[in-house]
Amino acid sequence: xxxxTLIIVVVMLASAVAVLLLKDFLAxxxxxxxxxxxxxxxxxxxxxxxxxxxxAAIGAGLGSLLFALALRRLGLWxxxxxx
Amino acid sequence: MQRFTSALFLLGLGVLIAAIFRNMDLAASTPxxxxxxxxxxxxxVGAANFVTSVVLGYRGFDTLMELTILFTAATAxxxxxxxxxxxxxxxxxxxxxxxxGADLFFPLLLVVGLxxxxxxxxxxxxxxxxxxxxxxxxxLPLLARPGTPMSHRAVSLIExxxxxSFIVIGLxxxxxxxxxxxxxxxxxxxxxxxxxxxxxxxxxxxxxxVGSELAGLLAQLAATEASD
Numbered sequence: 001x002x003x004x005t006l007i008i009v010v011v012m013l014a015s016a017v018a019v020l021l022l023k024d025f026l027a028x029x030x031x032x033x034x035x036x037x038x039x040x041x042x043x044x045x046x047x048x049x050x051x052x053x054x055x056a057a058i059g060a061g062l063g064s065l066l067f068a069l070a071l072r073r074l075g076l077w078x079x080x081x082x083x
Numbered sequence: 084m085q086r087f088t089s090a091l092f093l094l095g096l097g098v099l100i101a102a103i104f105r106n107m108d109l110a111a112s113t114p115x116x117x118x119x120x121x122x123x124x125x126x127x128v129g130a131a132n133f134v135t136s137v138v139l140g141y142r143g144f145d146t147l148m149e150l151t152i153l154f155t156a157a158t159a160x161x162x163x164x165x166x167x168x169x170x171x172x173x174x175x176x177x178x179x180x181x182x183x184g185a186d187l188f189f190p191l192l193l194v195v196g197l198x199x200x201x202x203x204x205x206x207x208x209x210x211x212x213x214x215x216x217x218x219x220x221x222x223l224p225l226l227a228r229p230g231t232p233m234s235h236r237a238v239s240l241i242e243x244x245x246x247x248s249f250i251v252i253g254l255x256x257x258x259x260x261x262x263x264x265x266x267x268x269x270x271x272x273x274x275x276x277x278x279x280x281x282x283x284x285x286x287x288x289x290x291x292x293v294g295s296e297l298a299g300l301l302a303q304l305a306a307t308e309a310s311d
Contacts (some may be wrong), residue, residue: 049207059216069304
């Protein structure tokens, strides 16, 4: 158990708690994707690069995108007009 | 009544877990399969990335089922989402950073996605990961400029052809008396681009199918109107 793993686990746990506590849905979504990114780094540390790539692409990338679009569809977040 | 059913459920769950722990010999479960595959995969399948030889060689049928699950999920999502009203207000165009970023990242993501798919049998990655990256690459322009048309016909055509070619490559092994999805063609030099027989072809099919499916789903999700 080296320091990097410990730091990543603490960051992941903190973001997971933040997902529950944050009132803003988009901020909670960002915290959720931090959990996925941390998990993908953990997968690299335990030498599973295939799983790490899947986690980074699907968990952090596509999953967050899908959630953001679903929030927009539900009217909980909308793209703001500028000017 | 509800309490009684809850108690019954808990009791059943407890019995199940207890039965599993009673019959599961944790000390004896050494990973024999992993060692066997590590020893045999290089000769039998010829893929430098052993994960690929498991995903497409030893467990090719599982991968086909995974594709089926993904297809079902995407279809169900498309059904639920429906079409936007004609008078729906279109989204405003994105800011300068997102537009410039989308233009910059589109070719980059395209190359990375194709590289990951084509080198799936050599380096970590493969059809699923590369397909997702391709899907995101084709969704980025839509994110930057909402209202950009996307040909759903072409997307469905690519998706259908890719899925069908996966099954056809699997069926091609059967006339020679081998099992469905047995790797074909010459195994080649371990670690070279043209190696591992038909596995790269299968991964190209997987990548195109996953990519077109997810790109279509994202485009449809983005096209639905936002609720007020």
